[in-house]
Amino acid sequence: xxxxxRNILILAGTLCVASAALxxxxxxxxxxxxxxxxxxxxxxxxGDKAIGPTIRMGGLVKAGTVHWDEQHTRLxxxxxxxxxxxxxxxxxxxxxxxxxxxxxxxxxxxxGTFAANGVFTSTRVMVNHSNEYRAPxxxxxxxxxxxxxxxxxxxxxxxxxR
Numbered sequence: 001x002x003x004x005x006r007n008i009l010i011l012a013g014t015l016c017v018a019s020a021a022l023x024x025x026x027x028x029x030x031x032x033x034x035x036x037x038x039x040x041x042x043x044x045x046x047g048d049k050a051i052g053p054t055i056r057m058g059g060l061v062k063a064g065t066v067h068w069d070e071q072h073t074r075l076x077x078x079x080x081x082x083x084x085x086x087x088x089x090x091x092x093x094x095x096x097x098x099x100x101x102x103x104x105x106x107x108x109x110x111x112g113t114f115a116a117n118g119v120f121t122s123t124r125v126m127v128n129h130s131n132e133y134r135a136p137x138x139x140x141x142x143x144x145x146x147x148x149x150x151x152x153x154x155x156x157x158x159x160x161x162r
Contacts, residue, residue, distance in 0.1 A: 041081050041088040043114060050114045057120060058109045062089050066104055073097065079108060094122035101127045
């Protein structure tokens with residue numbers, strides 16, 4: 001074997017070993033870093049496979065299930081497949097502050113872990129909403145809508161006294 005052929009063979013072998021090492025580093029632990037996205041029905045159907053790993057679950061906030069404990073910064077609610085009363089749902093508990101647009105009936109994606117007791121402990125709550133803004137058409141709004149915006153707002157004088 002000539003020295004040139006030997007050098008090419010060594011180079012090819014080195015490239016193969018380096019490629020294998022790089023592939024192992026890049027993809028070796030890929031399964032540990034995957035975050036599955038499931039609906040409540042899919043999550044419940046997974047059984048023990050769903051318990052433990054980080055999961056994203058999407059659905060609608062079930063009406064009448066939202067409870068906010070301001071003292072302990074604890075939000076609990078149920079996420080359901082749809083708005084029907086018989087739709088599969090999962091109880092979610094989160095210590096994350098709810099997004100401003102969070103309310104009953106809105107689409108949400110929660111990220112966290114599912115426990116054997118059937119409670120999804122969320123570390124992140126995200127609201128699904130349309131990315132389109134549509135200005136109200138003439139006659140679509142009511143003249144007192146601005147009052148709803150100010151409900152619960154503290155008067156300016158009270159803020160200035162602090």
